[in-house]
Amino acid sequence: MPGPLYKAAAIVGAAEANEIGFLKTPITALQLHIEAIKNLSEQTGVAISRIEGVFSTGWSTELCEHLGIKPKYIDTTSVGGCSFEMHVHHAMAAIHAGIIDIALVSHGENGHSANKIGGRGASNYARGAGALSPGVEMSMAYGLGSAPSNYAHAMVRHMHRYGTKREDYAHIAKVTRDWATLNPRAAMYSKEKHPFGGPITVEQVEESRVIAWPLTILHCCMVTDHGGAVLVTSPKVAASLNTKPVWLAGAGESMGHGNMLEMDDFTATSAGRSSQAAYTMAGLGPSDMEMALIYDSFTITAAITAEMLGLAAPGEGHTLWKDGHAAPGGKLPINTNGGGLSFNHSGMYGMPLLIEAYRQLSGTAEDGINGDTGKQTSARTCVVNGTGGSLSTTGTLVLVADD
Amino acid sequence: MSYDKPIPTQGTHTKPFWQGASEGKLMLPRCVDCNRVHWYPRHICPHCHSMNLEWIEGSGRGRIHTYAVQHLAFGVWAKEAPYVTAYIDLNEGDRMLTVLRGVDPEKPEDIKIGAPVVVEFEKANDDTYIPFWRVVEE
Numbered sequence: 001m002p003g004p005l006y007k008a009a010a011i012v013g014a015a016e017a018n019e020i021g022f023l024k025t026p027i028t029a030l031q032l033h034i035e036a037i038k039n040l041s042e043q044t045g046v047a048i049s050r051i052e053g054v055f056s057t058g059w060s061t062e063l064c065e066h067l068g069i070k071p072k073y074i075d076t077t078s079v080g081g082c083s084f085e086m087h088v089h090h091a092m093a094a095i096h097a098g099i100i101d102i103a104l105v106s107h108g109e110n111g112h113s114a115n116k117i118g119g120r121g122a123s124n125y126a127r128g129a130g131a132l133s134p135g136v137e138m139s140m141a142y143g144l145g146s147a148p149s150n151y152a153h154a155m156v157r158h159m160h161r162y163g164t165k166r167e168d169y170a171h172i173a174k175v176t177r178d179w180a181t182l183n184p185r186a187a188m189y190s191k192e193k194h195p196f197g198g199p200i201t202v203e204q205v206e207e208s209r210v211i212a213w214p215l216t217i218l219h220c221c222m223v224t225d226h227g228g229a230v231l232v233t234s235p236k237v238a239a240s241l242n243t244k245p246v247w248l249a250g251a252g253e254s255m256g257h258g259n260m261l262e263m264d265d266f267t268a269t270s271a272g273r274s275s276q277a278a279y280t281m282a283g284l285g286p287s288d289m290e291m292a293l294i295y296d297s298f299t300i301t302a303a304i305t306a307e308m309l310g311l312a313a314p315g316e317g318h319t320l321w322k323d324g325h326a327a328p329g330g331k332l333p334i335n336t337n338g339g340g341l342s343f344n345h346s347g348m349y350g351m352p353l354l355i356e357a358y359r360q361l362s363g364t365a366e367d368g369i370n371g372d373t374g375k376q377t378s379a380r381t382c383v384v385n386g387t388g389g390s391l392s393t394t395g396t397l398v399l400v401a402d403d
Numbered sequence: 404m405s406y407d408k409p410i411p412t413q414g415t416h417t418k419p420f421w422q423g424a425s426e427g428k429l430m431l432p433r434c435v436d437c438n439r440v441h442w443y444p445r446h447i448c449p450h451c452h453s454m455n456l457e458w459i460e461g462s463g464r465g466r467i468h469t470y471a472v473q474h475l476a477f478g479v480w481a482k483e484a485p486y487v488t489a490y491i492d493l494n495e496g497d498r499m500l501t502v503l504r505g506v507d508p509e510k511p512e513d514i515k516i517g518a519p520v521v522v523e524f525e526k527a528n529d530d531t532y533i534p535f536w537r538v539v540e541e
């Protein structure tokens with residue numbers, strides 16, 4: 001008897017770059033990708049703009065940005081020569097699941113040309129992607145490096161568009177610290193735990209050292225150590241375990257750009273699209289969410305993301321914190337662990353979001369000690385949003401507690 | 404004094420840009436089929452996916468889209484801090500990154516989004532003249 005994925009998907013076209021072999025004029029791997037994709041589009045009659053999922057060995061952000069694709073499914077599995085067969089497998093699963101209908105699997109590799117291009121840094125440049133893509137070529141001269149150096153540009157544009165003041169966003173740092181003081185595992189839990197730990201005021205956030213104006217250091221997340229893991233199973237396995245399940249009701253993903261040079265609207269991220277997909281899958285909306293866990297790399301990230309998730313109107317994201325709704329005891333608790341701003345941020349903060357979401361919705365988030373009320377909320381639904389790169393990529397989950 | 408900050412590695416399809424820059428021209432890629440300019444330079448038009456692309460000489464004029472003041476910088480740029488970085492809306496469309504000239508990094512509130520800017524080129528080495536943008540009077 002066939003399995004559930006029997007004939008779940010098909011390969012409908014196949015094409016190559018214009019010239020392959022030992023090319024006389026050296027070519028980048030990026031160009032080999034693009035030529036093959038263009039030829040595939042012409043062969044099949046499927047416009048590049050209709051591609052919904054992009055599968056490649058680490059190239060998917062670069063390809064989507066170069067082609068202007070806003071994908072619903074991104075896969076960069078890179079485990080050697082068999083990766084492409086796996087990409088087809090993963091695409092089949094995504095199509096069977098109803099997440100996408102059109103998947104691109106792409107390859108470009110200039111094993112011959114790579115030796116002829118470059119000189120210093122040849123291995124990177126020769127690929128034509130990542131560290132030395134044309135986008136980087138046209139931005140590397142201008143002294144941007146760290147995350148705050150990029151994100152500060154979005155904050156200035158957001159303030160300009162909505163007439164907000166930096167102090168408005170400082171409330172996010174203050175309230176998030178309040179949550180951290182309820183979490184003994186938070187790096188900034190108390191003065192005893194860290195010299196700069198314990199409660200902070202909006203004034204302190206404003207007056208702290210400037211990193212990339214308008215961002216002061218207390219508008220920025222920390223850089224710490226973190227390890228974490230979560231287990232995802234079928235409902236059948238979940239029923240056999242002693243732990244409480246937290247149900248995945250909806251999920252979505254997208255990206256706007258890789259390089260901030262390609263960010264169309266500095267006041268918006270792809271979380272608008274990724275959350276819409278997640279809400280639709282869940283049959284729930286922003287008003288059904290009883291708490292939120294939002295990657296707060298910077299205060300501005302949290303403010304914009306709250307707007308993208310539909311939790312606040314455009315330009316009003318910061319009011320969730322300023323008016324106390326996101327704070328302990330508020331009607332929409334946000335970042336109940338103390339966030340990347342005050343709990344923990346090792347560089348990529350997606351895992352702590354998942355862990356806190358599981359703890360909250362399974363009723364195991366109570367870390368309070370010595371009579372503190374702790375951080376456990378009564379929320380039964382939670383929207384979780386991770387942001388990657390320079391406000392580039394987003395993944396949204398809608399989670400619900402077990403009945 | 405020789406140029407001591409990071410110098411872009413030139414790509415296989417961006418030679419016309421760097422050639423133009425060495426002559427004081429801001430060369431921009433434009434799609435022959437949909438007529439739109441894009442930045443950074445592509446192998447394919449990101450708007451209509453035509454591969455029929457050409458280079459045109461841009462006006463070298465634009466406006467500030469957004470900006471930030473870099474106080475914490477790394478490498479050779481650290482000794483320049485604070486300095487103002489900005490994204491520039493080109494008159495021809497699309498956007499470039501720059502280190503903004505003609506502004507006071509100590510007075511960030513005085514910098515105006517939408518202010519007019521013009522391009523200028525600084526020699527980094529014999530093959531590379533890097534575009535920078537300067538705020539000018541309206």
Ligand SMILES: [Zn+2]
Pocket residue numbers: 434435436437438439448449450451452453
């Ligand atoms: Zn075009």
